Amino acid sequence: MKTWKRTSAITAAALVAAASLAACGDAPEEGAEKKNDYLPCILSDAGGFNDKSFNQLSYEGVKEAAAKLGSEYKEFESKNENDYAGALEGFVSAGCDTIVTVGFALAAATKESAKANPDIEYILIDDAADGGDDGKTFDGKADEANIKPILYDTAQAAFLAGYAAADYTKTKVVGTYGGQPFPTVTIFMDGFKQGVDYYNKEKGTKVKLVGWEGNDKGVFTGGFDANEKATNTAKQILDQNADVILPVGGPIYQGALTAIKDSGKDVALVGVDADFFETDPNTQAIVFTSILKNMKTSTYEAILAAGEDKLDMAPYVGTLENDGVGLAPFHNFESKISDTLVSELDTVKAGIIDGSIPVTSYLNQ
Incomplete structure (x- = not known):
């Protein structure tokens, strides 16, 4: 005591x-x-x-x-x-x-x-x-x-989300944006990009990622408030034909909800930290999956x-190995994803854990 x-x-x-x-x-x-x-x-x-x-x-x-x-x-x-x-x-x-x-x-x-x-x-x-x-x-x-x-090390789980997004997209464009370029924000974006790149390499596809180039070059709202800037930033991503969007920065995802609704398009949202399907019922119709930090x-x-x-x-x-990070279920999108995606993600996850599929972040460089 x-x-x-x-x-x-x-x-x-x-x-x-x-x-x-x-x-x-x-x-x-x-x-x-x-x-x-x-x-x-x-x-x-x-x-x-x-x-x-x-x-x-x-x-x-x-x-x-x-x-x-x-x-x-x-x-x-x-x-x-x-x-x-x-x-x-x-x-x-x-x-x-x-x-x-x-x-x-x-x-x-x-x-x-x-x-x-x-x-x-x-x-x-x-x-x-x-x-x-x-x-x-x-x-x-x-x-x-x-x-x-x-x-x-959320880059590991974000890698899985990027792979899944690349497999799901119909427009062959996926997007992300952040609040501010802090390492705990960009680590999601880095992993997401690596997952998209890996998918393209393995599948011979050319899915495009907008909103993030790496090395702090990307689209940011400048803060973490669910304000007009967050909505306009999401619209900027959607205007580039993205049909999967990853907002990284707490409440800024609410701007994406508004932007998706206003667009009238079929857009899937990727959540961060918590399973948005569980924590925010307003997202249930559009949340594809969430990148989890336990x-x-x-x-x-x-x-x-x-x-x-x-x-x-x-x-x-x-990490993925100690269940400190992970990927949420696909919930309402389970019937919309490809028949092989879940098994492919299991294989990729195993590769990340055993090191055969490298994922870099500021925590392991």
């Missing part, structure tokens, strides 16, 4: 954040200790805990782990980047034993807080906490010893280990 004592210079911003921290806790699971004083805390990025994506999945992992441990938990939902530092100071003041920060946007604030509070464990989702705040380098070790990075389980397991004083601070990297 952790019984650390801490002191912190609380700024005015931190006092505001501390006052607004939500203390939560479900009833402990049967057999769990009734009053475990271990306290996990979670801070979202500006997308919030209802983003139907990585914030929500990580939050659910913390919530379920706290219930399993028989402890309460605290949460703070950021409105913008100005909330990060104050919320983290609020967590320190509240006595949090483990602080989960969700998203690469929180890397700088997390590292600063971790350096100032070496007796607190930090779990940083989707950033290596290594080599600066752009996340573009990864040497297997966080800058601060008390940060555990949880990362996902964030809920990996966050759950990390908090459970931390609550039992067993957290290994080495970075976790989700």
Whole structure:
């Protein structure tokens, strides 16, 4: 049981954040200790805990782990980047034993807080906490010893999605666009491109990918909001005759929903992070598949280990082999895909796992 004592210079911003921290806790699971004083805390990025994506999945992992441990938990939902530092100071003041920060946007604030509070464990989702705040380098070790990075080699799962999209497209054009060119965004686009290229090589086809050339050359909305720019960016992709579209960047996929509806065309959507068919019923008629990051389980397991004083601070990297990433079912498209696609994807997946089909990303270069 952790019984650390801490002191912190609380700024005015931190006092505001501390006052607004939500203390939560479900009833402990049967057999769990009734009053475990271990306290996990979670801070979202500006997308919030209802983003139907990585914030929500990580939050659910913390919530379920706290219930399993028989402890309460605290949460703070950021409105913008100005909330990060104050919320983290609020967590320190509240006595949090483990602080989960969700998203690469929180890397700088997390590292600063971790350096100032070496007796607190930090779990940083989707950033290596290594080599600066752009996340573009990864040497297997966080800058601060008390940060555990949880990362996902989503290029592997996106490769499968790209292969599937190339097999499905009727126009022989598929497209993608992102929020901003961060590595945790472009890793999807890189994998998707590699999957399309591999399909073309194996099948002797010429399916075209629009919206991404690699090396940060592609189409981006400039942010992660479901706004007019997100819709117009999706329209830009559809105007190039794409009939499969992959938006990468949390809520920006909602712009694609609008663009697809306005186009009146038969366009398939590829989701990211979570299975959109399950998390957003509005997508069910058009979601082809989703590129999954098993964030809920990996966050759950990390908090459970931390609550039992067993957290290994080495970075976790989700892959196809350890089920940290994957491809969602085709749901309503099962009757529309080719008879051989599923078996082909199984073969490709096995090749990625055994290394005979290489997939490159910033995590394995």
